[in-house]
Amino acid sequence: MPKSKSPESGKGRRPRRRSGYAGRIAVFGLLAFGAAAIYFLYDLPSMDNVKPLDTRPSIVVLADDGTLIARYGGLQGTVLTLNEIPESLKDAVLSVEDRRFYHHFGIDLLGITRAMFTNLMARHWVQGGSTLTQQLAKNLFLTPDKTLRRKIQEAIMALRIEHRYTKDQILLAYLNRVYFGDGAYGVDAAARTYFNKPAKKLTLYESAVLAGLLKAPSHFSPANNPDLAMARAKVVIKTMQEAGYIDAATAARVTRNAKEPGLRPMAGDLNHYFADWVISQVDSFITDTGSDVYVKTTLDPKLQLMAESKQKSLFKKIPPKDNVTQAALITESPDGAILAMIGGVDYADSQYNRATQALRQPGSSFKPFVYLAALEAGFTPDYQIDDSKLTEGSYRPENFDNEYFGTVTLADALKHSLNTATIRLLKMVGVEKMVDVATRMGFTHLPKPELSAGLGADEVDLLELTNAYAIIGNGGTQVWPYAVLTIKDGAGNLLYQRTPPSPMQAFSHDNIANLDLMLSGVVEPGGTGQSAKLSHGHTAGKTGTTQNYRDAWFIGYSDHLVTGVWMGNDDGTSMNKVTGGKYPAQLWHNYMEEVINFNTPVFVPESTQFVEPANGDFSGVLNRWSATPNEGDEQHGFVGDKSAPVYNR
Numbered sequence: 001m002p003k004s005k006s007p008e009s010g011k012g013r014r015p016r017r018r019s020g021y022a023g024r025i026a027v028f029g030l031l032a033f034g035a036a037a038i039y040f041l042y043d044l045p046s047m048d049n050v051k052p053l054d055t056r057p058s059i060v061v062l063a064d065d066g067t068l069i070a071r072y073g074g075l076q077g078t079v080l081t082l083n084e085i086p087e088s089l090k091d092a093v094l095s096v097e098d099r100r101f102y103h104h105f106g107i108d109l110l111g112i113t114r115a116m117f118t119n120l121m122a123r124h125w126v127q128g129g130s131t132l133t134q135q136l137a138k139n140l141f142l143t144p145d146k147t148l149r150r151k152i153q154e155a156i157m158a159l160r161i162e163h164r165y166t167k168d169q170i171l172l173a174y175l176n177r178v179y180f181g182d183g184a185y186g187v188d189a190a191a192r193t194y195f196n197k198p199a200k201k202l203t204l205y206e207s208a209v210l211a212g213l214l215k216a217p218s219h220f221s222p223a224n225n226p227d228l229a230m231a232r233a234k235v236v237i238k239t240m241q242e243a244g245y246i247d248a249a250t251a252a253r254v255t256r257n258a259k260e261p262g263l264r265p266m267a268g269d270l271n272h273y274f275a276d277w278v279i280s281q282v283d284s285f286i287t288d289t290g291s292d293v294y295v296k297t298t299l300d301p302k303l304q305l306m307a308e309s310k311q312k313s314l315f316k317k318i319p320p321k322d323n324v325t326q327a328a329l330i331t332e333s334p335d336g337a338i339l340a341m342i343g344g345v346d347y348a349d350s351q352y353n354r355a356t357q358a359l360r361q362p363g364s365s366f367k368p369f370v371y372l373a374a375l376e377a378g379f380t381p382d383y384q385i386d387d388s389k390l391t392e393g394s395y396r397p398e399n400f401d402n403e404y405f406g407t408v409t410l411a412d413a414l415k416h417s418l419n420t421a422t423i424r425l426l427k428m429v430g431v432e433k434m435v436d437v438a439t440r441m442g443f444t445h446l447p448k449p450e451l452s453a454g455l456g457a458d459e460v461d462l463l464e465l466t467n468a469y470a471i472i473g474n475g476g477t478q479v480w481p482y483a484v485l486t487i488k489d490g491a492g493n494l495l496y497q498r499t500p501p502s503p504m505q506a507f508s509h510d511n512i513a514n515l516d517l518m519l520s521g522v523v524e525p526g527g528t529g530q531s532a533k534l535s536h537g538h539t540a541g542k543t544g545t546t547q548n549y550r551d552a553w554f555i556g557y558s559d560h561l562v563t564g565v566w567m568g569n570d571d572g573t574s575m576n577k578v579t580g581g582k583y584p585a586q587l588w589h590n591y592m593e594e595v596i597n598f599n600t601p602v603f604v605p606e607s608t609q610f611v612e613p614a615n616g617d618f619s620g621v622l623n624r625w626s627a628t629p630n631e632g633d634e635q636h637g638f639v640g641d642k643s644a645p646v647y648n649r
Contacts, residue, residue: 057073057290057291057292057293058071058072058073058183058292058293059071059072059073059279059282059292059293059295060292060293060294060295061275061278061279061295061297062294062295062296062297063297063299063300063301063304064296064297064298064299064300064485064601064603065300065301066296067301068196069271069272069274069275069297069299070271070272070275070276071183071193072183072275072279073183073292078188078198078199079176079186079188080172080175080176080186080187080188080199080200081172082168082171082172084199084200085172085175085187085199085200086199086200086202086207088202088203088204088207088208089175089187089199089202089207089210089211090171090175091207091240091243091245091246092204092207092208092210092211092236092240092245093132093174093175093210093211093214094132094171094243094245095211095236095239095240095242095243095245096211096212096214096215096235096236096239097132097135097211097214098131098132098133099243100131101131101132101133101167101171102167104131105159105162106131106133106134106155106158106159106161106162107131107134107155107158107159108131130154131158132170132171132174133158133161133162133170134154134155134157134158135174135178136158136161136170136173136174136177136178137154137157137158137161138154139174139177139178139179140173140177175187176188178214179217180193180194180210180213180214180217181213181217181218181221182194182217182221182223187199187210190210190213191206191210194206194209194210194221194222194223204237204246204250204254205233205237205254205257205258208233208234208236208237208240208254209222209229209230209232209233209236211236212229212232212233212235212236213229213232215232220232223348224348225348226348230258230259233258234255234258237251237254237255237258238251238255269308269347270304270308270342270343270344270347271299271304271341272347272351273341273342273343273344273347273351273353273355273356274297274299274304274338274340274341274343274483276343276351276353277341277343277353277355277356277483278295278297278483278484281483281484282295282484282487285484285487285495285496286487286495286496291489291490292489292490293487293488293489293490293495294487294488294489294490295484295486295487296484296485296486296487296488297338297483297484297485298333298337298338298339298482298483298484298485298601298603299338299339299340299341299483300339300340300601302595302598303331303339303340303595303598304339304340304341306340306591306594306595307329307331307340307342307591308342310587310590310591310594311327311329311342311345311587311591313590314583314586314587314590315327315345318583321576322575322576322577322578322583323569323573323574323575323576323578324552324567324568324569324575324578324583325345325569325570326344326345326354326567326568326569326570327342327344327345327354327565327566327567327587328342328343328344328353328354328355328358328462328565328566329341329342329355329462329563329564329565329566329587329591330342330355330462330463330466330563330564331561331562331563332466332467332470332481332561332562332563332564333470333560333561333562333600333601334470334473334474334479334557334560334562334600335474335479335500336467336470336479336480336481336482337481337482337483337601337603338463338481338482338483339561339601341355341356342355343355343356343357350570352570354462354566354570355461355462355463355566356461356462356463357461358461358462358566359445359459359460359461360459360460360461360462360546360550360551360566360568361456361457361458361459361546361547361550361551362456362459362460362465362544362546362551362553363455363456363544363545363546363551363553363580364417364419364455364456364528364542364543364544364545364580365456365465365542365543365544365553365554365555365580366447366453366454366455366456366460366465366544367414367417367422367454367455367456367542368414368469368472368515368518368519368542369434369437369438369441369468370422370425370426370429370434370454371410371414371422371425371515371518372437372472372507372511372512372515373426373429373430373433373434373436373437374410374425374428374429375511375514375515376433376437376507376508376511377428377429377430377433379410379425379429380410380514381409381410381411381514381517381518382409382410382411383409383410384407384408384409385407385408385409385410385413385421385424385425386406386407386420386421386424387399387404387405387406387407387408387413387418387420387421387424388404388406388420389404389420390420390423390424393451395423395451395452397419397420397423397452397455398419398420399418399419399420400417400419400545404418404420405418405421408421410425410518411517411518411521412521413425414518414519414521414522414542415518415521415522415524415526415527415528416526416527416528417522417528417542417543419455422454422455423451423454423455426451426454427451431449431450431451431453431454432449434447434449434453434454435447435449435453437507438468440478440506440507441467441468441471441506442464442467442468442471442478442479442480443460443464443468444464445458445459445460445461445464446458456544456546462564462566463481464481465553465555465564466481466555466562466563466564467479467480467481469541469542469555469556469557469562469564470557470562471506471507472512472515472516472519472540472557473516473540473557473562475509475512475513476505476506476507476508476509476511476512477503477504477505477506478503478504478505478506480501482498484496484498485497485498485603486498486606494606497605497606498603498605499605500603500605516540519540519541519542519556520538520539520540522540522541522542522543523539523540523541523556528542528543528579528580528581529541529542529543529554529556529580529581529585530581531581531582531585531586531589532554532556532581532585532586532588532589532592533589534558534589534592534593534596535593535596536596537558537559537596538557538558538559539556539558540556540557541554541555541556541557541585541588542554542555542556542580543579543580543581543584543585544580545578545579545580545581548574549574549575549576549577549578549579550568550569550572550573550574550575551566551567551568552566552567552568552575552578552579552580552582552583552584553565553566553567553580553584554580554581554584554585554587554588556588556592558592558596560598560599560600561592561595561598561600563588563591563592565584565585565587565588566584567583567584567587
C-alpha cells in the first residue's frame with residue numbers, strides 16, 4: 001500500500017524550487033550586468049589621454065596701426081587661473097550651465113529629473129540634464145555622439161573626474177577648455193575673439209554674452225547674430241539674478257544699458273568685406289607655413305569707421321519708396337593703397353562683396369575715359385561740339401530728361417553729362433582709342449570697341465573704377481590697388497613684404513590736368529555732381545546712372561583721397577529715380593568732408609630679414625578657413641539688360 005505524501009513534505013520542496021529560480025535570476029543578472037559593464041566600459045578612455053584641441057593655424061588680419069580686423073582659423077587664448085577669471089563670468093556660466101555645480105557629485109539627479117519633466121511636458125527635447133562636469137568629460141575624453149552608450153560613459157567619466165579633482169579645479173578646466181565658437185577655445189580666446197580684449201577685462205554684460213554662447217555658439221555669435229546675442233545675454237542676466245549672483249537693481253541696470261555686442265568694435269562692423277578680400281590674396285604671397293600668420297594691411301580704422309558711420313546715417317534717411325537696398329564704398333590713396341572698404345550694408349546678412357566681386361554697368365562715370373582719349377587726340381576742353389538729338393546711325397542714345405543744349409564745349413558736355421555730345425565725340429576720336437585709354441587705366445574688364453561702351457554699357461567693378469580715378473588724381477601715374485603690406489609668422493619672422501613698384505607715367509601731365517579741370521566742373525553749380533563739392537580744397541569727380549536707375553555712382557577725389565561709391569539692388573531692380581548725383585554724391589560728400597584733412601599715409605617697407613616659408617598648398621587651407629562665398633553674378637541677380645541702352649547722368 002503506497003505511502004501518502006504528507007503536507008509537510010510538499011511544503012519543504014517549494015522553497016528549494018524558489019531558491020533555484022532566484023539563483024538563476026541572480027546569475028543571469030550578474031551576467032547581464034557584466035555584459036553591460038563590458039559594453040559601456042571596454043573602451044572608456046584613460047584620464048591621462050585628453051583629446052587635443054581642434055585648433056587650426058590662424059590668419060590674423062591687422063589694420064595699418066595694428067588694430068585687429070579679423071581672424072580666420074582656431075585660437076586658444078592664455079590659460080588663466082581661477083583668480084584671473086572675472087567673478088561675473090564664472091557666475092554667468094554657472095547660472096545657465098550648472099547652477100547646482102557645487103552641490104552635486106558630478107551627476108545632478110535633481111537636474112535630470114527636472115529636465116525629463118520639462119521635456120515630457122513640452123513633448124520634445126527642450127532641456128538637458130548634463131552637469132558642467134559631464135560637459136567637461138565629453139570635451140576632454142569623448143566624442144560628441146548623442147547615443148545612450150556615450151551618455152553613460154560621460155556620466156562615468158564625470159564621477160571619476162569628481163573623485164580625483166576639486167570643484168574649483170573642474171570649473172577652471174572647463175572655462176579654459178570649452179568651445180565658444182568662431183574657433184575660440186577657452187574664455188580668454190573668446191574674449192579676444194569677440195571683444196578684442198583679455199578675459200580679465202570683461203564686463204558683466206560681456207560675461208553674459210559669452211555665457212550665452214555655450215548653448216549654441218554659432219546661433220548666438222555676436223559676429224553672426226548680434227541681435228540674438230544681445231537677447232540671449234539678457235536671459236543670462238535674468239538667470240544670474242534668479243540664482244542670487246546679482247541683485248535686481250544690477251540686473252535692471254545692465255539690461256537697460258545693453259547694446260548689440262559688435263565684433264571687434266575698434267575696426268568697424270563692415271570691415272570683414274575687406275578682410276575676406278585680403279584673405280583671398282594671401283596664397284599668392286606665401287605658401288602654407290603650418291603656423292599662425294599675421295597680415296598687416298593698409299586699412300585705416302578711422303576712415304573705415306567714418307565711412308561706415310556716414311553710410312548707416314544716410315541709409316536711415318533714404319525713404320523705402322526709393323528702393324535703395326545696397327551700397328559699396330572704396331577709399332584709395334593716390335598710390336593705390338586701399339584705406340577703407342564697404343562691400344554691402346550688412347555683412348552678417350550677406351558676405352558677397354559688392355566692392356570687389358559685383359560687376360555693374362558704370363554708366364556716365366565711364367565718360368571721363370572718352371574725354372581723355374579725345375584730349376590725347378588733340379581736342380581741348382574748349383572745343384565746341386554739337387549736342388542736338390542724334391538722327392543718324394544705328395545707335396541713338398538720348399540725353400537725360402530728353403534735354404539738349406545745342407553747341408557746347410567739351411568741358412560743359414562732361415559737366416552736364418550729355419550723351420549725344422559724348423557719342424559724337426567718340427565717333428570722331430574712335431572707339432579703339434577709348435579702349436587703349438581703359439587698358440592703360442588698368443581695367444581688368446575692358447570695354448568692347450563699341451559706341452555704347454563710351455556711355456558705360458560694359459560692366460566693371462567698383463575697385464577697378466575707383467583705381468582708374470586714382471590715376472587721374474595722382475597726375476597720370478599708373479598704380480594698382482593693394483592692401484597687403486607684410487605677412488609674418490607667430491615668431492615675428494617676415495614671410496612677405498610689399499615692394500613698391502617703379503612709377504610709370506601712363507598719361508601726359510597736360511592731358512590729365514585738362515581732364516582734372518573738366519572733372520572739377522562736374523561738382524560746380526549746375527554740374528551733375530554739385531552736391532559732392534567739398535567746403536575747401538580740391539574736388540573732382542563724376543556721376544553715373546544706368547538705364548532705368550539700376551545703378552547709381554559717384555567716383556571722385558580730393559587733395560589726398562580717392563573714393564568710389566555705388567548704390568543699387570542686388571537683383572538689378574530699378575531704384576526710384578535715384579541718380580549718381582543724389583545719394584551716392586551725398587554719401588561721398590558727407591564722408592569726404594569729415595576726412596578732408598586726412599594725411600595720406602606713406603607705407604615704407606620694413607628693414608627685416610625674410611624667412612623662406614615652408615612648401616605646401618595654401619589654397620586648400622584658405623578655402624577651409626575663409627567663409628567668403630565665391631558666387632557668380634547670376635546668383636546675385638547681376639544679369640540685367642546688357643543691350644546698348646540710354647544712359648543717364
